[in-house]
Amino acid sequence: MEISVTSDILRADFTIGYLGAGQLARMSAVQAFRYGMRIGVYTNRSSDEPVEFMTPFSIKGGFDDVDKLSAFAAKCDIVTLENEFLDSVVLKKVRDQSETPMYPSPETFHQIENKQIEKETFEKAGIPVTPYQLVKDLDDISEFADQYGWPLMLKSSKGGYDGYGNVTVENPDEASQAMKELGAHKGHDIVAESFIEFQKELAVQVARNEHDTVVYTCCETIQEDHINKAVVTPAPIDPKLRNRAEELAAAATEAIDGRGLFAFEFFLTDDNDILLNESAPRPHNSGHYSIEGCITSQFENHVRAVSGLPLGSTKLRSPSVVMINLLGDHQRDARVDHARDAMAAHDAHLHIYGKLDSKVGRKMGHYTMLGDDLDETYKHALELADAIEI
């Protein structure tokens, strides 16, 4: 199906269907609204999801229910996804049955849908990745350890996020325990990765459609307990290294013929090598800073890319942009306390995701600040974000 803004893409009843109804779909939907589009939501959660309050068109069902998914897709002009808990075979059937275009395509999704295939895909494209091996048992792990040493990472091949599904192990005993935790006995594929000593973790977002590719400035992601705590942009490293990460991200998107918004996380090693660590076929937490920090946000370029619209500039609006994730502090009905100072600060922007329950460590919102000096802006933003209680 040919989609072009010169035909009727920007018509008022054009509907983007989201598979998933969390904060990523929410922030993307807001950008669809600015183009007069409607949104539909398909979710497998039984509880009220943030996006369901943003449309009258919301369907609940399993992500393996081809018929239900296809019926949903058939009511949309285009379907996109907001998470990776999906199966490319199912997606392909849904697209074929509904005849509704889907971006990223099932073919793109297939190439990164589990860690094993993802690594192979990017390695083939000449993009440096961390050494890895599919491991079935302790023997495989020991063999991998002989080559790359302990500690090593064991990762669930599919469905990991925010550190869940990832375990660092120091020795065979810990490895044995981790294999159980990761579900090896249930037949889950496990990938061993060598543990990389890195200076920094970097991320780059890329938007790509059939004509163009635009790349966001390489940022640094700062983790705490395996959860992304903050993102600072531009990454405070040699600009040549930023360029290198940006080039790799563009090449990786090209390698999977990606259409939509893609995010890539890299390790910057002690030797200044840049290794691809993870990819995501969707807007990503590392790019939330772009909502105010860039001329065109990752969410707007996602909507543009999947809808066949021209891509927008990724240029930064200020020399420095800092994003702090706001994690739940309590188990309670969602509520934001002590945010007054954060909201009143200059060029600082609070986002709350509309989740109904706070849980300790749950991503409930984020806080972005634009400034001149990166260190000062980071310090100021952190101080104000820390005061917020959710």
Added chain:
Amino acid sequence: MEISVTSDILRADFTIGYLGAGQLARMSAVQAFRYGMRIGVYTNRSSDEPVEFMTPFSIKGGFDDVDKLSAFAAKCDIVTLENEFLDSVVLKKVRDQSETPMYPSPETFHQIENKQIEKETFEKAGIPVTPYQLVKDLDDISEFADQYGWPLMLKSSKGGYDGYGNVTVENPDEASQAMKELGAHKGHDIVAESFIEFQKELAVQVARNEHDTVVYTCCETIQEDHINKAVVTPAPIDPKLRNRAEELAAAATEAIDGRGLFAFEFFLTDDNDILLNESAPRPHNSGHYSIEGCITSQFENHVRAVSGLPLGSTKLRSPSVVMINLLGDHQRDARVDHARDAMAAHDAHLHIYGKLDSKVGRKMGHYTMLGDDLDETYKHALELADAIEI
């Protein structure tokens, strides 16, 4: 009812109820979403309205149906309005019956709800207004003309917008005809205004809550056939005159104890006097440029002000910001053609309102461009906007 961010204003199920479901509610709702809020919509239109696709909570009813309005309001945490086709007596009853706070308050709304009261209110507050007189018949008009001369403006006291409800008349014959058109024989109040020779038309938006007032940069509004065609910011006049307009706008908001977002239109006369022409108790077309052009848009400050949140900076993001209204070129199903170049231009932002039908002259969207030089930016934006066909 005390509302404060330090209590539970920013909770996920906080609902803003809009009376009206057009593009102003739409753009405001998008800002409510960023704070995790929900929206409700009450509309008197039978056709599908832009905002109805943005929420599952949408009610149809008359704007005089106190019970239905109150039932709607009771399901919201706060109620706000997006047009002036309302009656302060009804609004007061709705607030009292529902016990839901309403901003702007019915008391504020009352003071500007028709042109006669509006002029009196601001005149009393020491704000210069165009000379005016409530006129019941041709004798009244002739008397007014004797004092201020022909031509003069006749305005429907309530419900005018975009030049509708306004007629310029050159002589008694035209006045007689206009009185009929404006519904004098049906008992509609008509206000005569002296025709002001002006250099420019200016506008200023003001956000105000119980603690603070923030004022946007004075812009120039450019009309074509009585419809706002473009807004250029800052208004290309002596900065002292801009300051004067901004001060008058703040004073006018104070005079009506406004809480929310208010917009004021002024004439800059040939003698460099600034006279208040019109006011609106809501976000306004003249402030659409602020979505990308300012650190905090008029819509975001509207949501903040009515919800008891701290107000955000109104500072411009670039030396010049230009907004062009996109009016319907055709009578057809809503569709946007030839927008590719406009979308691809640097720091240019297209907004489409999601109306289902294009009509010639109907406001269907707008186009904003940020730049350094005002004249160049205006010229460039106009060229790209002119190519768009809706």
